[in-house]
Amino acid sequence: MAKRFIIIMITCASRAEASRIVDALLRNRLVACANVVGSVRSRFWWMGRLDAANEALVMCKTIADNFRVVSKKVKELHSYKVPEVLSIPITDGSKPYLRWIEESVGYKTRSKGLKERS
Secondary structure (H helix, E strand, C coil), rough: HHHHHHHEEECCCHHHHHHHHHHHHHHHCCCEEEEEEEEEEEEEEEEEEEEEEEEEEEEEEEEEEHHHHHHHHHHHHCCCCCEEEEEEEEECCHHHHHHHHHHHHCHHHHHCCCCCCC
């Protein structure tokens, strides 16, 4: 599969939880960069009723090949029963920035036969 660049959005119960998840994703080189946005107010349906929560929003930049492993890692570390882990395609971007993403997650090394990280 040709590499595609994506943004992965994750909402977390707190900035502390977001930081723990981001640290794990970065240490495993699953994402090149993650922005933890301060408090956001989320409104949603949960268990048949409207609910609300103050959350931290995380926006990660990576390649599409990493989505499945990122999603698995987030589910392992997240406090929510059903965490939000969404992939949004990056349709275009600065070529040097996209190259930096690919180098940061070790795409070229992994594509030469190394196993994906868990």
